[in-house]
Amino acid sequence: MAFDTETFSRAASVFRLKRDALAPAAVETLARDIVQRLAELPQQTAGSEAAQVSDESVAAFCAALVEPGPEAALAFIEARRAEGMTRAGVSLGYVAAAARRLGADWDADRLSFVEVTAGTGHLYAVMRALRKTSAPVDAGPLRAALFATVPGEAHGLGITVAADLFRDAGWSIDLQIGADHDALVAYAERTQPHVVGLSLSTEQRLDALARLVVALRLVVPQALVGVAPAEDMDAERLRALADIDLVFGDAPGALAELERLMALRD
Helix, strand or coil, X not given: CCCCHHHHHHHHHHHHHHHHHXXXXXXXXXXXXXXXXXXXCCHHHCHHHHHCCCHHHHHHHHHHHCCCCCHHHHHHHHHXXXXXXCHHHHHHHHHHHXXXXXXXXXXXXXXXXXXXXXXXXHHHHHHHHHXXXXXXXXCCCCCEEEEEECXXXXXXXXXXXXXXXXXXXXXXXXXXXXXXXHHHHHHHHHHCCCEEEEEECCHHHHHHHHHHHHHHHXXXXXXXXXXXXXXXXXXXXXXXXXXXXXXXXXXXXXXXXXXXXXXXXX
């Protein structure tokens, strides 16, 4: 089983930053999104490995997940890797079961808010690391992208202009303006774009951006995710907090950077 420890550590660190920087209600929404999505991983495809995971072992994994730091969860996964467990065995046998257990313990008040947000953050990091090393989904030509406004954004003029510029340069651009969170995530999961470009015009929608990127990382893990923010926003803070790959300054610069990255993928 391939496991990208660098991705795990970075995802855990970024999620911890979200817990510190976002309002508690936004963090709770993130945690519930992760629990719900990972708990619904298709059990019927788990195979014999997942079936052999005991309740005691899942409980031990959950105990590692809710530790303040990520080291215990990483050690648990490394131990399973050393035992020869496959990616499917871990993601469907442990991740899905742990998500269901964390959700149940949260609803029953057996876990504090701090514990459950730490646990879901580490669980998200595990899944990010597993999916980072999985085979990419065949989603057609590389120079195809999904451009969208962050849910709640009122204006789409800038991203519409950028979409036209990319189309003139030979890109296939799927433009989605005004879609809500669930609709946009479902659309990305169905179309599997190689690139997702998002427009963010105000810092007041930063929590919506963070929530959207978390979901995108789970449903299109191989995609490059970039954001075009308002001019007065701190690009480095945005990159760190939202866990994105690129911050676009303007449409021509975004086109040049993505052309360079696509050439590397070619």
